[in-house]
Amino acid sequence: MSGLVVENLAADLGGRPVLAGVGFRVAPGETVALLGPNGAGKSTLLRCLAGLIPASGGTAAWEGSGLAAMTSPARARTLAYLPQDRVVHWNLAAGAIVALGRLPHGASAGRLSPADAAIVANAMETMDVAHLEDRPASAMSGGELARVLAARLIAQDTPLVLADEPAASLDPAHQIRLMAAFRRQARQGKAVLVSLHDIELAARWSDRVIILRNGTVIADGKPDNAITAETMAEAYGITARIGHDECGLTFTPLALTGNGD
Amino acid sequence: MTRLAALMAALAALLFLASLAVGASDIPVLHGLAALVTGSDPLAATIMRDIRLPRALLGLGIGFSLGLGGAALQGFLRNPLAEPGLVGVSGAAALGAVAVFYTGLSAFGGFTVQLGALAGAAGAVVFLIGLAGRRSSPMTLVLAGVALTSLTGALTALALNLSPNPFASYEIIFWLLGSLKDRALGDAALALPLMAAGWALLFACASALDALTLGDDTARSLGVNLPRTATMLVAGVALSAGAGVAVAGTIGFVGLVVPHLLRPFTDERPSSLLLASGFGGAALLLAADIAVRLLTTGRELNVGVLTALIGAPFFLWLVMSNRRVMA
Amino acid sequence: MVRRSGIRVAAALLAVLAGTGAWADGALPTVHSLNLCTDQLAMLIAAPGQIRSISELAIDPSLSALAGQARTYPANRGLAEEVVADQPDLVVTGAWSARNATDLLRSLGYRVETFRPDLTLDGIRGDILRMGDLLHRRDTARELVAGFDAELARAPDAGCPAAFHPRLLVFGPNGVTEGAGTLPDTVIKAAGFVNLGAEPGTGGMAFISLEQVIAMRPDVILLPADDPAAPALAQKLFSHPALKASGARIVRGAVDAALWTCGGPFTARAVTGLKRLKASLPGCRGPGS
Numbered sequence: 043m044s045g046l047v048v049e050n051l052a053a054d055l056g057g058r059p060v061l062a063g064v065g066f067r068v069a070p071g072e073t074v075a076l077l078g079p080n081g082a083g084k085s086t087l088l089r090c091l092a093g094l095i096p097a098s099g100g101t102a103a104w105e106g107s108g109l110a111a112m113t114s115p116a117r118a119r120t121l122a123y124l125p126q127d128r129v130v131h132w133n134l135a136a137g138a139i140v141a142l143g144r145l146p147h148g149a150s151a152g153r154l155s156p157a158d159a160a161i162v163a164n165a166m167e168t169m170d171v172a173h174l175e176d177r178p179a180s181a182m183s184g185g186e187l188a189r190v191l192a193a194r195l196i197a198q199d200t201p202l203v204l205a206d207e208p209a210a211s212l213d214p215a216h217q218i219r220l221m222a223a224f225r226r227q228a229r230q231g232k233a234v235l236v237s238l239h240d241i242e243l244a245a246r247w248s249d250r251v252i253i254l255r256n257g258t259v260i261a262d263g264k265p266d267n268a269i270t271a272e273t274m275a276e277a278y279g280i281t282a283r284i285g286h287d288e289c290g291l292t293f294t295p296l297a298l299t300g301n302g303d
Numbered sequence: 304m305t306r307l308a309a310l311m312a313a314l315a316a317l318l319f320l321a322s323l324a325v326g327a328s329d330i331p332v333l334h335g336l337a338a339l340v341t342g343s344d345p346l347a348a349t350i351m352r353d354i355r356l357p358r359a360l361l362g363l364g365i366g367f368s369l370g371l372g373g374a375a376l377q378g379f380l381r382n383p384l385a386e387p388g389l390v391g392v393s394g395a396a397a398l399g400a401v402a403v404f405y406t407g408l409s410a411f412g413g414f415t416v417q418l419g420a421l422a423g424a425a426g427a428v429v430f431l432i433g434l435a436g437r438r439s440s441p442m443t444l445v446l447a448g449v450a451l452t453s454l455t456g457a458l459t460a461l462a463l464n465l466s467p468n469p470f471a472s473y474e475i476i477f478w479l480l481g482s483l484k485d486r487a488l489g490d491a492a493l494a495l496p497l498m499a500a501g502w503a504l505l506f507a508c509a510s511a512l513d514a515l516t517l518g519d520d521t522a523r524s525l526g527v528n529l530p531r532t533a534t535m536l537v538a539g540v541a542l543s544a545g546a547g548v549a550v551a552g553t554i555g556f557v558g559l560v561v562p563h564l565l566r567p568f569t570d571e572r573p574s575s576l577l578l579a580s581g582f583g584g585a586a587l588l589l590a591a592d593i594a595v596r597l598l599t600t601g602r603e604l605n606v607g608v609l610t611a612l613i614g615a616p617f618f619l620w621l622v623m624s625n626r627r628v629m630a
Numbered sequence: 631m632v633r634r635s636g637i638r639v640a641a642a643l644l645a646v647l648a649g650t651g652a653w654a655d656g657a658l659p660t661v662h663s664l665n666l667c668t669d670q671l672a673m674l675i676a677a678p679g680q681i682r683s684i685s686e687l688a689i690d691p692s693l694s695a696l697a698g699q700a701r702t703y704p705a706n707r708g709l710a711e712e713v714v715a716d717q718p719d720l721v722v723t724g725a726w727s728a729r730n731a732t733d734l735l736r737s738l739g740y741r742v743e744t745f746r747p748d749l750t751l752d753g754i755r756g757d758i759l760r761m762g763d764l765l766h767r768r769d770t771a772r773e774l775v776a777g778f779d780a781e782l783a784r785a786p787d788a789g790c791p792a793a794f795h796p797r798l799l800v801f802g803p804n805g806v807t808e809g810a811g812t813l814p815d816t817v818i819k820a821a822g823f824v825n826l827g828a829e830p831g832t833g834g835m836a837f838i839s840l841e842q843v844i845a846m847r848p849d850v851i852l853l854p855a856d857d858p859a860a861p862a863l864a865q866k867l868f869s870h871p872a873l874k875a876s877g878a879r880i881v882r883g884a885v886d887a888a889l890w891t892c893g894g895p896f897t898a899r900a901v902t903g904l905k906r907l908k909a910s911l912p913g914c915r916g917p918g919s
Contacts (some may be wrong), residue, residue: 079500092524119525129518132571133383146526152575178571194517199527328845345877346847353872354841407861463778469692471805477863484806485840488871600835602805 044105045233046070046091046202049249053083061257062102068233068250070201073225075244076237077269078254079278085126086238087254089129092123104202107197116233118146122198124205128187130179132201133292136190140166142196149300165197166190168223169215184211189289190218196227203227209243221247245291253277275299276301307568311582315363318589322359325596326350357406358483360491362589364498365483368543369582371577372556375505378512378537378573382444384398385620387544388555390444390449392427396541396548398455398462399423405466417493417549424600425546427451428537442557480607483592490550501542503536504580516573533596554607556614557584563621638906658766662716664708664731665724667892668745669759670696673703674723674895675770682718695888695896711732720764747804748893750816757893774895787822787905790914796849798823798877798904801838803854803864809836814890815899821904823850840872849911855883881907905916 046068053061061083068074076084091102102109104120105194110122122143130139131256141149143165144158153160166172169189178288192208197266203224225247226235238244244251245265252262253268255277256302261268271292274282283294320353322333330347338347339356370386376385387393402408403419434447438557446491459478463471492587514522523529548553562576569575591613595604655912661676662683664834669688674694680702687693688700689713695708725744735742738860742765748754755775762771798818800808807827808814818825826846827836830834843851853868873880883905889900908914 067417089520092520094520094523114523114528115526118524121524123524124520125518125520127518127520127522129521131516131518134516134567134571138570140515142517142525145510150510150574152570152572190515193520249424273558327839327841348845349872349875350841350844353870353875354844404861404863466860466862468862468865470862472859473804474863485870486868487872489871561736603839 045072046102046104046235048091048102049298050100051087051090051097053086053095054098054128055086055095057100059257061090061097064254064257064259065291066252066259066262068202068235070231070233071228072250073221073228073234073236073248074250074252075248076235076254077239077241077244077254077277078237081229082254082277083257084254085206088123088206088237090237092204093172094119094123102106107277115146116191118198118200120200121202121204122195122200124192124195124208126206127211128184128191130187130191132137133178133180134170135176135178135187136166136182137162137195140171140193142283143194145236146198146200161199162197165193165199168195168196168226170219177222185216188212189220191218192223196223199230203232203234205234207239209238209240217243218247231286241274242270242293244284246289258269269293306476307565308579308582311565311579315366315582315589318593319359319363321353322362322589322593323351323356325593326355327596328499334379354485354489357486357491358487358592359546359589359602360488361483361486361494361551363585364495365547365554366497366557366588367581368501368547368584369554369557369588370561371502371581372540372544373503373575373584374562374580375508375512375536375559376540377562379532379577380444380514381515384445384559384618385430386422386556387540388553388557389559389618390427390431390448391432391455392424392540392544393416393548393555394455394459394479395427395430396420396424396545397553398459399426399545399550401459401478402460402578404469405462405468413437414493416543417497420494420495420545420549421541421594422545423455424548425541426613427455428540432533432537452523465501476605479553480605481548481554482603482605482607483551486550493515494546494550497546498543501544501546502538504539506577508532508535509577512573519599523616552605552607554588554610556610556618557579557587559621560614560617561587561630563617577622631786631872634824637727659719660722661722661765662706662713662718663722664706664713665722665727666693666720667724667747667894668761669700670694670892670894670896671745671757672765673699674774675700675758675761675767676765677767678762682684682716683712685883691888693888695886695894696833696890697888703780710738713740714738722764734767747813748811749811751820753781753895754895754897757813758895778895778898781895782820782901784902785905786902787909787914790822790909794908795822795825795912796913797847797884798910799826799843799846799848799850800851800852801843801867801868803862803867805837805867806841807836808839812899813893814885814900817885817890818904820901821844822908823904840870844876845874848880851876851878851880852884853880854887855881879911 049065051064051291053060057068064087064277075265078084081268091109140162141154143211145153149158169192171189171193174186174190189212195203195205209220212220221243228234250263251265251268252259259274261273269284271284279299281296281299283296285292304485328350335347335351338344339348339351342348370587373386377383399419399422400416403416408415447455456479460475463475486623511527514525562580565583566576567578591609592606637868656692658680658756660682661672661680663672664685666685669684676905681702684910686706689697691697694700708731717728721740721742723742725742725746732742745757748757748788759771762768795847800814804883810828815825826848830873851873885900885903887895
């Protein structure tokens with residue numbers, strides 16, 4: 043079986059079931075957006091796949107190898123994960139932050155091989171942060187920091203890429219740049235799974251959309267098939283105007299359904 | 304970064320030689336160094352080999368341990384106020400050493416006092432990681448450290464007061480504000496191998512500390528085995544700081560001041576600070592230990608008093624400038 | 631012996647004053663001692679029943695030469711309240727100890743006699759006689775002084791050359807040595823040693839570093855007796871390899887510290903002990919007694 047295969051995955055947080063019976067696939071070359079309301083389990087799903095919390099049931103495997111059974115270093119060479127919290131504890135410069143992505147490949151962040159340095163430079167170019175190379179974290183705007191951290195994710199250069207809300211607090215231009223970068227990664231044969239709140243962004247830049255609600259998948263398919271009035275009402279409890287233009291799907295939330303829970 | 308570490312190493316080497324040259328008796332520097340190597344002048348050789356050499360070696364080793372331990376703890380806890388002395392690790396090590404030494408258990412061999420100190424130090428680090436947590440605010444860590452320091456200080460005083468030896472109760476000052484005075488080569492021989500083992504463990508954490516800069520989750524996704532890193536760090540700090548406390552008492556603030564002074568000259572990655580901070584700590588402690596010999600005659604000031612005099616105002620300044628973070 | 635006359639005059643004067651006291655009816659005055667040194671003098675001189683209480687320090691064998699005897703007396707903690715409850719005729723204490731209690735007791739009308747620490751052999755003789763007068767036991771005091779002088783006259787080091795003055799250094803816990811003018815300094819000199827602790831010119835107790843000990847090239851280093859049951863860092867220093875490497879004769883516990891903590895007839899035994907040590911040194915291989 044090729045790519046990421048998730049079957050019947052379940053996870054608990056503090057004894058409360060958060061994911062149940064989650065199953066989907068992400069093939070190499072695909073960009074998949076993960077949608078769903080707050081508390082639907084998007085972050086938990088990504089953290090569970092990244093090996094940060096244990097699954098209470100089911101399996102997740104990359105290219106046939108169970109993710110949970112991998113050693114930490116092996117997993118770090120299989121998947122890269124970008125958490126929602128944008129934390130940099132010391133005042134590192136952008137270049138040093140992105141270089142941390144090379145740690146799983148045996149690089150010391152202090153002295154990079156030419157090959158590692160090229161990957162880091164390329165990742166920074168991709169995220170439009172090359173000019174920030176020497177800028178310390180404390181002197182970056184929120185958006186700049188988000189892009190630098192995304193560049194670190196790309197520099198890790200793994201076949202599976204997991205990103206939790208990477209577009210939050212980015213301006214529209216950088217949202218587009220970010221999604222374009224993910225799509226480019228996918229074109230290079232990677233599998234990209236990215237959670238988003240912006241439904242239009244998800245619809246226009248991903249090959250497929252998975253919608254989670256209360257820890258289960260309620261829709262999984264091409265954006266046009268997955269993002270419908272029904273799924274939006276079920277997932278978010280809203281009515282929306284869903285249309286199409288020359289670039290793809292358009293989405294405007296209108297009102298609460300009124301009977302949403 | 305390597306330039307900074309080399310600079311600190313050169314400074315520490317220079318101060319190591321200066322430490323050999325300073326003492327209560329007037330031995331010409333070159334004559335003393337010659338006697339140290341050749342043993343030509345028996346009196347000078349005794350003073351150099353048996354009194355000044357262990358002192359300089361311990362100054363180097365303990366200073367290195369404190370500087371390195373401070374940098375590693377700060378990196379691991381991502382907390383600029385972490386320091387073996389300040390967070391109570393040294394105090395707990397002193398309690399462990401006192402508990403072994405004054406009860407006469409030390410009669411079972413030189414390593415028993417060391418083991419007591421190591422056990423105390425390890426207990427404190429485990430306690431701190433457990434109670435304060437790795438994602439704690441600086442305030443939580445400092446409060447936990449204050450509580451631990453007070454408790455271990457009180458228990459140390461109690462143990463010393465309960466000792467039937469009339470001089471034990473006067474020795475609280477040594478355990479709380481340490482000194483390198485009149486240590487023997489045997490003390491250095493006991494402490495240095497343990498410290499070196501601790502240093503090796505701490506250096507082995509370097510990449511993990513860098514990864515932790517981006518938070519626990521990212522670090523783990525970068526392949527860091529957190530429980531293993533924590534274990535290595537606990538053992539490393541306990542070995543390096545504990546072994547020093549067992550022979551020289553608690554010497555505070557070196558591990559706080561040095562990483563702070565040096566961090567701006569690095570790229571801020573925790574790993575680039577480790578070696579430089581170790582040598583910087585050695586240089587600071589050697590300098591302070593030279594100063595107490597030059598400043599005071601007769602009853603020598605404990606070097607721990609001097610490092611506290613330098614470090615405590617520095618700490619206050621740090622708290623002031625971090626007020627927003629502390630809240 | 632000229633300096634002693636002044637003390638004798640003072641003692642005689644006190645004796646006269648004492649004679650005018652309330653207890654001049656022939657019964658011996660009862661005494662309450664608040665200080666380790668006056669405790670010991672009083673125990674040696676007083677008649678049975680005269681001592682009502684001595685300080686609790688007197689039973690500590692590391693400080694008191696009469697620790698065994700001291701256990702037979704009630705102990706006090708140096709508090710004025712204890713004295714008032716006991717109503718003794720006389721209170722004896724150190725000039726610098728329990729000053730608050732001393733002042734309070736005087737204001738309450740008690741007769742309080744204070745003794746300065748003995749620093750010289752003459753001072754010891756004077757204090758023995760003064761205590762004898764205060765307790766109306768002058769004959770006993772004179773016998774003690776005679777015994778003290780007889781002990782001092784003993785010469786187990788008679789075989790040593792007259793000009794043999796080995797260099798001795800007392801190295802006590804935490805680097806304490808005996809500087810010039812202290813009672814141990816007096817004893818060391820009386821035994822014919824050069825006291826190196828008096829050399830740096832510091833009066834009273836002095837602190838000395840291990841390095842200074844070695845650099846002074848002492849012939850004899852006098853360490854306190856080992857206390858294996860209760861270790862302290864203070865003792866750990868005494869096993870420092872530099873001491874062994876110094877080439878000096880290392881002697882542990884040659885002088886019982888209690889013999890020179892306070893001055894008394896027993897202090898002469900410290901002198902004799904050191905003379906015996908001197909006689910055992912190379913450079914003095916003569917017949918000792």
